[in-house]
Amino acid sequence: MFSVNVRDHVMVAHSFEGEVFGPAQRLHGATYVVDATFRGPELGPDGILVDIGLVASELHEVLATVNYRNLDDDDAFAGMNTSTEALARWVADQLAARFSGDGRLSGLVVTLHESHIAWASFERSL
Amino acid sequence: MFSVNVRDHVMVAHSFEGEVFGPAQRLHGATYVVDATFRGPELGPDGILVDIGLVASELHEVLATVNYRNLDDDDAFAGMNTSTEALARWVADQLAARFSGDGRLSGLVVTLHESHIAWASFERSL
Amino acid sequence: MFSVNVRDHVMVAHSFEGEVFGPAQRLHGATYVVDATFRGPELGPDGILVDIGLVASELHEVLATVNYRNLDDDDAFAGMNTSTEALARWVADQLAARFSGDGRLSGLVVTLHESHIAWASFERSL
Amino acid sequence: MFSVNVRDHVMVAHSFEGEVFGPAQRLHGATYVVDATFRGPELGPDGILVDIGLVASELHEVLATVNYRNLDDDDAFAGMNTSTEALARWVADQLAARFSGDGRLSGLVVTLHESHIAWASFERSL
Amino acid sequence: MFSVNVRDHVMVAHSFEGEVFGPAQRLHGATYVVDATFRGPELGPDGILVDIGLVASELHEVLATVNYRNLDDDDAFAGMNTSTEALARWVADQLAARFSGDGRLSGLVVTLHESHIAWASFERSL
Amino acid sequence: MFSVNVRDHVMVAHSFEGEVFGPAQRLHGATYVVDATFRGPELGPDGILVDIGLVASELHEVLATVNYRNLDDDDAFAGMNTSTEALARWVADQLAARFSGDGRLSGLVVTLHESHIAWASFERSL
Numbered sequence: 001m002f003s004v005n006v007r008d009h010v011m012v013a014h015s016f017e018g019e020v021f022g023p024a025q026r027l028h029g030a031t032y033v034v035d036a037t038f039r040g041p042e043l044g045p046d047g048i049l050v051d052i053g054l055v056a057s058e059l060h061e062v063l064a065t066v067n068y069r070n071l072d073d074d075d076a077f078a079g080m081n082t083s084t085e086a087l088a089r090w091v092a093d094q095l096a097a098r099f100s101g102d103g104r105l106s107g108l109v110v111t112l113h114e115s116h117i118a119w120a121s122f123e124r125s126l
Numbered sequence: 127m128f129s130v131n132v133r134d135h136v137m138v139a140h141s142f143e144g145e146v147f148g149p150a151q152r153l154h155g156a157t158y159v160v161d162a163t164f165r166g167p168e169l170g171p172d173g174i175l176v177d178i179g180l181v182a183s184e185l186h187e188v189l190a191t192v193n194y195r196n197l198d199d200d201d202a203f204a205g206m207n208t209s210t211e212a213l214a215r216w217v218a219d220q221l222a223a224r225f226s227g228d229g230r231l232s233g234l235v236v237t238l239h240e241s242h243i244a245w246a247s248f249e250r251s252l
Numbered sequence: 253m254f255s256v257n258v259r260d261h262v263m264v265a266h267s268f269e270g271e272v273f274g275p276a277q278r279l280h281g282a283t284y285v286v287d288a289t290f291r292g293p294e295l296g297p298d299g300i301l302v303d304i305g306l307v308a309s310e311l312h313e314v315l316a317t318v319n320y321r322n323l324d325d326d327d328a329f330a331g332m333n334t335s336t337e338a339l340a341r342w343v344a345d346q347l348a349a350r351f352s353g354d355g356r357l358s359g360l361v362v363t364l365h366e367s368h369i370a371w372a373s374f375e376r377s378l
Numbered sequence: 379m380f381s382v383n384v385r386d387h388v389m390v391a392h393s394f395e396g397e398v399f400g401p402a403q404r405l406h407g408a409t410y411v412v413d414a415t416f417r418g419p420e421l422g423p424d425g426i427l428v429d430i431g432l433v434a435s436e437l438h439e440v441l442a443t444v445n446y447r448n449l450d451d452d453d454a455f456a457g458m459n460t461s462t463e464a465l466a467r468w469v470a471d472q473l474a475a476r477f478s479g480d481g482r483l484s485g486l487v488v489t490l491h492e493s494h495i496a497w498a499s500f501e502r503s504l
Numbered sequence: 505m506f507s508v509n510v511r512d513h514v515m516v517a518h519s520f521e522g523e524v525f526g527p528a529q530r531l532h533g534a535t536y537v538v539d540a541t542f543r544g545p546e547l548g549p550d551g552i553l554v555d556i557g558l559v560a561s562e563l564h565e566v567l568a569t570v571n572y573r574n575l576d577d578d579d580a581f582a583g584m585n586t587s588t589e590a591l592a593r594w595v596a597d598q599l600a601a602r603f604s605g606d607g608r609l610s611g612l613v614v615t616l617h618e619s620h621i622a623w624a625s626f627e628r629s630l
Numbered sequence: 631m632f633s634v635n636v637r638d639h640v641m642v643a644h645s646f647e648g649e650v651f652g653p654a655q656r657l658h659g660a661t662y663v664v665d666a667t668f669r670g671p672e673l674g675p676d677g678i679l680v681d682i683g684l685v686a687s688e689l690h691e692v693l694a695t696v697n698y699r700n701l702d703d704d705d706a707f708a709g710m711n712t713s714t715e716a717l718a719r720w721v722a723d724q725l726a727a728r729f730s731g732d733g734r735l736s737g738l739v740v741t742l743h744e745s746h747i748a749w750a751s752f753e754r755s756l
Contacts, residue, residue: 001502002463007495009367013265013281013322018172022179023320029265029281033368043467046396047459052496053400068275070265081173085128089169115261116285116746117133118178124127135745139643139659139700144424148431149698155643155659159746194653196643207425211380241639242620242663243385244430250379253754254715259747270550274557298648299711304748305652333551337506368494369511370556376505387619391517391533391574401572407517407533411620446527448517493513494537522676526683585677589632593673621637622682628631 084120140197210246266323336372462498588624714750
């Protein structure tokens with residue numbers, strides 16, 4: 001099984017609802033350093049699993065739709081907490097829609113690093 | 127599948143028994159930078175897999191029981207070599223006991239980084 | 253010359269005023285991974301420049317006053333852009349006030365990492 | 379399941395054939411920081427999965443056969459693009475041949491980091 | 505004193521002349537992860553030392569002139585060894601020419617990371 | 631001014647004397663990831679400040695004299711606390727003795743990373 005990963009980042013504001021979040025219920029923010037990892041069992045005729053440049057540009061486009069924004073005001077996230085793991089799933093689902101036609105890719109993991117000590121990820125098939 | 131990871135560290139002394147360890151048979155020490163990664167298929171009603179703050183405090187408590195100690199003198203490790211992989215299993219088992227009642231968590235990986243060039247991990251179900 | 257560094261982090265929301273900031277004029281956020289580096293020419297009688305535990309707790313207290321907050325609503329930053337370099341100076345000045353009585357420390361550098369590709373720092377004497 | 383990882387690196391020149399590679403069709407080069415991760419379900423009598431020193435020396439020997447070379451001139455890679463994922467498979471296969479007699483090892487992942495924003499890996503059984 | 509740093513990377517082939525280089529006398533290659541750090545004593549009216557976006561685009565333009573190339577064929581480096589430290593100076597000098605009109609910047613450090621264990625830098629005034 | 635850095639590591643046991651150290655007064659241990667940074671104003675005829683291979687082998691030799699040892703039993707450190715900053719000075723002084731005859735090197739910084747959140751360094755002239 002092959003994997004190819006590209007890293008980018010996004011800077012957003014948000015707040016959380018629920019006692020469990022403590023002070024993070026207040027409006028605050030985060031830099032998410034984002035790793036998008038595509039997986040597949042075979043290489044294509046050019047000797048690659050997927051074009052790293054294409055992954056980089058698609059990931060950048062997905063992140064640009066939320067970059068420098070307050071996620072509390074974004075309809076895409078209405079009624080949900082934009083936790084690190086929930087955002088990882090959202091990025092993964094957006095990328096899955098863009099790469100669903102690629103027959104060599106079988107799965108995808110998106111990891112969001114929120115600090116030097118915490119990260120979350122979501123893994124799904126393609 | 128979701129994953130949530132928290133990082134902490136511990137500083138211990140120990141020695142190894144067995145020719146294979148060469149100079150590491152002498153009393154020496156290590157900083158282990160520890161990643162505890164919890165896994166599960168669904169998010170809870172608050173939109174999270176597990177409370178990062180809770181994971182951080184439980185991991186810190188587990189590591190505190192061995193931090194700043196000589197593992198050769200600890201009954202918990204009597205008769206065994208406290209290799210990086212064996213310690214990873216011990217930390218994972220301690221955390222598993224603390225989170226076994228959490229129905230959303232299906233597994234756990236604990237990784238101990240012993241230097242910038244070597245690490246070991248243990249993965250188990252919950 | 254000796255240096256001792258401790259790392260922590262803070263997660264805040266803010267916005268910037270000025271054409272140069274482009275989309276960062278919108279309300280957004282950041283994780284700042286913060287390195288506080290103290291400098292001095294001589295070690296004390298215990299063989300250390302400064303107690304790492306003390307630096308860690310003082311740094312954590314300074315960051316706690318802004319952690320999980322919207323800096324646009326904080327009087328301490330009224331009328332200024334809370335750029336990475338300006339926040340680095342603010343953290344350095346707060347730490348300087350707390351360590352000004354320590355005769356062995358001659359200076360201080362505070363570095364704020366805003367992503368995997370950008371950071372800013374402020375260096376001052378003590 | 380246990381994992382043990384060792385890191386090393388290699389510096390090579392190469393070029394790629396195919397429109398998809400754009401400017402990387404020209405002769406250029408890369409540093410690959412290489413992680414070799416061995417996996418297995420049980421520890422041996424010494425309390426380790428595999429000797430880290432042995433993994434380090436075997437990995438170093440494998441990388442030495444291509445280090446400081448132009449891969450375009452190496453018969454081992456004739457007629458193929460030495461993409462990051464293809465090189466990850468080559469390193470994994472070389473290591474697999476060297477560790478195939480080790481009954482405790484069940485699999486292997488080799489990851490090549492080509493920059494701070496991109497990496498690829500290959501995972502196989504042993 | 506303030507500092508602002510931006511990171512990018514470049515992938516090149518080259519060879520060295522001189523017995524001291526051993527196997528690196530052969531044609532090989534490197535990924536250089538490049539940190540460009542600008543320094544200055546005061547912030548401007550917008551509360552920043554220099555626009556991070558501008559630094560990122562200027563650095564990217566400088567690196568693009570050598571990216572995916574064999575430096576042995578580049579007239580800019582004729583008759584010299586493109587060692588990590590010599591390339592750091594070249595990048596710093598290129599950036600200095602682009603930022604020489606900026607009255608707030610007093611100096612510049614460029615660091616090239618050639619692997620996880622080695623880097624070189626060049627520091628100059630502006 | 632040029633700088634060239636090489637990284638290695640060492641794993642030791644030790645204990646500290648003094649109330650300020652709290653639980654670190656017990657016998658414990660550390661991995662120190664060591665950066666040795668040499669500085670000088672001019673490159674030599676080969677286009678380098680110093681041979682990276684030579685720096686790596688000298689640093690490795692210095693660290694080998696204490697690697698896998700209990701520093702409490704080493705006469706070189708009798709009567710002193712082997713704090714991170716004190717060990718940084720010891721490594722720097724050992725390297726200075728080995729490179730004192732190199733006319734191009736003007737100074738040296740040695741940094742010891744004791745965990746992902748703390749490091750200390752010592753800078754001296756050559």
